[in-house]
Amino acid sequence: xxxxxxxxxxxxxxxxELLPDNGNRYEIIDGELFVTRAPHWGHQKATANICGELxxxxxxxxxxxxxxxxxxxxxxADNVIPDVVWVSKExxxxxxxxxxHLTGAPELVVEVLSPGTQNERRDREVxxxxxxxxxxxxxxILNWQLQQIEVYRREKAVLKLVATLFATDDLSSPLLPNFVxxxxxxxx
Numbered sequence: 001x002x003x004x005x006x007x008x009x010x011x012x013x014x015x016x017e018l019l020p021d022n023g024n025r026y027e028i029i030d031g032e033l034f035v036t037r038a039p040h041w042g043h044q045k046a047t048a049n050i051c052g053e054l055x056x057x058x059x060x061x062x063x064x065x066x067x068x069x070x071x072x073x074x075x076x077a078d079n080v081i082p083d084v085v086w087v088s089k090e091x092x093x094x095x096x097x098x099x100x101h102l103t104g105a106p107e108l109v110v111e112v113l114s115p116g117t118q119n120e121r122r123d124r125e126v127x128x129x130x131x132x133x134x135x136x137x138x139x140x141i142l143n144w145q146l147q148q149i150e151v152y153r154r155e156k157a158v159l160k161l162v163a164t165l166f167a168t169d170d171l172s173s174p175l176l177p178n179f180v181x182x183x184x185x186x187x188x
Contacts, residue, residue, distance in 0.1 A: 008032075012076045029126050031077040039114055046112045046144040049186045051084045057179045064088040064107070071101040074134050080127065084110040086176070105135040107175050112142045128152065132159040138175055147187045
């Protein structure tokens with residue numbers, strides 16, 4: 001009788017404490033460690049722009065908060081740092097732990113693509129699956145190089161691609177009443 005043994009190292013949140021504080025971003029998804037370097041200037045501008053638009057809308061409505069690069073600790077083996085999240089005031093009150101990390105799914109998660117096959121796979125496949133399994137309602141993937149946005153919305157238990165928006169399109173969401181932003185504004 002033969003056995004197959006999973007020899008893959010399974011990383012946990014405790015392991016992150018042992019990694020150097022060298023400017024890299026460390027994330028764990030299903031026990032797999034993902035390391036990314038400081039993002040490109042275009043990535044950071046798109047992150048700041050979408051967070052700014054969501055923050056302005058949130059301040060005017062009082063419905064929630066938008067925050068860049070928050071930690072989300074779903075489990076000991078699922079610990080991520082999305083580029084931007086928006087969370088309603090009601091959910092925020094129950095999701096924050098004593099250390100100021102989210103411990104569950106915000107309504108909206110935004111990732112800005114970094115170049116490279118591994119980065120795109122992480123955001124389009126691995127994180128999409130994680131966010132769907134954890135209950136994220138909407139997931140936006142911003143591609144600053146192509147100046148487009150992929151909008152995924154929760155249908156039953158999965159996040160489905162419902163639109164790909166281009167520079168002249170308007171971005172809106174049923175989660176965010178009266179939020180409208182021209183896509184091009186996010187990439188200036």
